[in-house]
Amino acid sequence: MPGKVIYTEVKITMKKEWWHKKIAYQIYPKSFYDSNGDGIGDLKGITQKLEYLKELGVDIIWLSPVYASPLADQGYDISDYQAIDPRFGTMEDMDELLKKAHSLGLYILMDLVVNHCSDEHEWFKKACADPEGRYGKFFYIKDLKQTGGKLPTNWRSYFGGSVWEKLPGHEDLVYLHVFHKKQPDLNWENSDLREEVYKMINWWLDKGLDGFRLDAIINIKKAIPFRSYPPDRDDGLSSIDNMLAEASGIGKFLGEMRNKTFRPHDSFTVGEVFNEKPEELPDFIGENGYFSSMYDFSENIFGRDIAGWHAYKDITPDDYKSCVFETQKKVSKVGFISNIIENHDEPRGVSRYLPDEGRTDTGKKLLATMYFLLHGLPWIYQGQELGMENIHLSSIDEVDDISSIDSYKVALDAGLSREEALKVIEKYGRDNARTPFQWDEGKNAGFTAGSPWLRVNPNYTRLNLKAQREDPDSVFNYYRKLITLRKDSEYSDTLTYGDFEPCLEDKHNIMAYLRREGSSVLLIAGNFQEEEQVLPLPSKVKKVVLSNLPEVSLTEDSLTLKGWQAAVLEVHSKLLFSPEPRATSVC
Ligand code: TEU
Ligand code: CA
Numbered sequence: 001m002p003g004k005v006i007y008t009e010v011k012i013t014m015k016k017e018w019w020h021k022k023i024a025y026q027i028y029p030k031s032f033y034d035s036n037g038d039g040i041g042d043l044k045g046i047t048q049k050l051e052y053l054k055e056l057g058v059d060i061i062w063l064s065p066v067y068a069s070p071l072a073d074q075g076y077d078i079s080d081y082q083a084i085d086p087r088f089g090t091m092e093d094m095d096e097l098l099k100k101a102h103s104l105g106l107y108i109l110m111d112l113v114v115n116h117c118s119d120e121h122e123w124f125k126k127a128c129a130d131p132e133g134r135y136g137k138f139f140y141i142k143d144l145k146q147t148g149g150k151l152p153t154n155w156r157s158y159f160g161g162s163v164w165e166k167l168p169g170h171e172d173l174v175y176l177h178v179f180h181k182k183q184p185d186l187n188w189e190n191s192d193l194r195e196e197v198y199k200m201i202n203w204w205l206d207k208g209l210d211g212f213r214l215d216a217i218i219n220i221k222k223a224i225p226f227r228s229y230p231p232d233r234d235d236g237l238s239s240i241d242n243m244l245a246e247a248s249g250i251g252k253f254l255g256e257m258r259n260k261t262f263r264p265h266d267s268f269t270v271g272e273v274f275n276e277k278p279e280e281l282p283d284f285i286g287e288n289g290y291f292s293s294m295y296d297f298s299e300n301i302f303g304r305d306i307a308g309w310h311a312y313k314d315i316t317p318d319d320y321k322s323c324v325f326e327t328q329k330k331v332s333k334v335g336f337i338s339n340i341i342e343n344h345d346e347p348r349g350v351s352r353y354l355p356d357e358g359r360t361d362t363g364k365k366l367l368a369t370m371y372f373l374l375h376g377l378p379w380i381y382q383g384q385e386l387g388m389e390n391i392h393l394s395s396i397d398e399v400d401d402i403s404s405i406d407s408y409k410v411a412l413d414a415g416l417s418r419e420e421a422l423k424v425i426e427k428y429g430r431d432n433a434r435t436p437f438q439w440d441e442g443k444n445a446g447f448t449a450g451s452p453w454l455r456v457n458p459n460y461t462r463l464n465l466k467a468q469r470e471d472p473d474s475v476f477n478y479y480r481k482l483i484t485l486r487k488d489s490e491y492s493d494t495l496t497y498g499d500f501e502p503c504l505e506d507k508h509n510i511m512a513y514l515r516r517e518g519s520s521v522l523l524i525a526g527n528f529q530e531e532e533q534v535l536p537l538p539s540k541v542k543k544v545v546l547s548n549l550p551e552v553s554l555t556e557d558s559l560t561l562k563g564w565q566a567a568v569l570e571v572h573s574k575l576l577f578s579p580e581p582r583a584t585s586v587c
Contacts, residue, residue, distance in 0.1 A: 285335030
């Protein structure tokens, strides 16, 4: 419940960093733009579209993995960290991309996937050849003879089944993989492995890369000694979360990695952090934290259930608001969170956070406004700027993602019918965000001249960049306005460093907050329903800065929001209602 937790009110002055006022963008290379007609997006395709990203106004670009990989988990299974997968291009293409990006003033991040590598990485092959040797120690390999033939623990991998798999060529040995069996976990307890990883990171940073997104980084520290936990499904296994909750001491690895790699290069890092412990926040993203920033997954994980996707609960606008506000109150005084509404692992934000009747251009702009102006770094996932939506499924055969396929089986095992299970995957599946970018109304939405590796969302004929570029009222042009606003010299300090103050927290379907920096105050308010709402104003309005509808209806002391309307108002810092403004006014 908001309001029950007491947070420190001390304003900490943050050291200014080069990336504080930047806007970030995630590219899923396989689905962004295919330059050679083989149906797979590639590095050349990204380079050709950099001007587009410049036009949109973003600065920092994260590329999901493009390293050499068998693509068992779409590149999150790396077989060579210092090579580009031929399907994405060559190292020269990467150099070219970096050069062009830098000449346009853009920064490039790669995905650092070092909790695990691929079972086709030479380290793992050498470990199989000689489990006792140097490379055997790069992994967690256990001898079943020492456990009476039983698997060492009952942990369930994220993608289903046990985390233990027979080491190829060895009857009695098993290796640990918390993700897919083609993703063996690297043993971070081994300083020899850590030094190899740092060498690789520095190789990329010396090349001119601007930083990394750190994949599944919380998983690098295991609870040692390994033990089993109470089973939480009929499979007798136990969620990895139980082990992670017990793991402590990750700071040693993260601090060492920062000191030996990122810090000397002044690079930007953003951690994919789940399951963090609240007391760890300042260490993670405070001044001198291990990372520059980390994602906020509070609303993404809302309603999750240990039983599986089929048991997930829907998130209402009120739930969304309380998740977001809780994070803001907790984090905005500590450091810079990375705000997202979707990524390559999640359904499309507009499909998840907007009820059906609100999934219009107006509703999409409302959601955009509410998250974009929060404290922290705004991120856009490719296609989000067009309001791209989830894709309809008519059969499980249309699904590519391994996690979705596992979750479908879990749903069937739980007793759901095929139709019901398919609906679950349609709602939460990772393919939703991975369908090709919708460039225009032409064949395959202009993504490829060949046959796309994953189906294009059929809605591309009406929902595409070309159409939206020409329409001043499009979702795309609204995102451009939001970006311009965050960079406007009049408001950028307020939106970057200003305090976050929630307003009207208990008002159903209303999300409102202030951003305040000295005498500069912005009110951001949104109405997540059809019925118009009259809201009391906290102080006199100086200026209407932005809205997703042509008119904003104001009186001296009230603001009327139409259905699905968002408004950004510059207001006086002196509150109208005193001496107890919080009791009577918006804030
Ligand atoms: O995701 C980490 C993660 O925790 C995911 O398992 C997430 O919970 C899951 O995708 C929900 O279905 C990262 C990457 O973002 C993801 O794409 C990779 O599959 C995973 O790591 C393994 O590298
Ligand atoms: Ca291609």
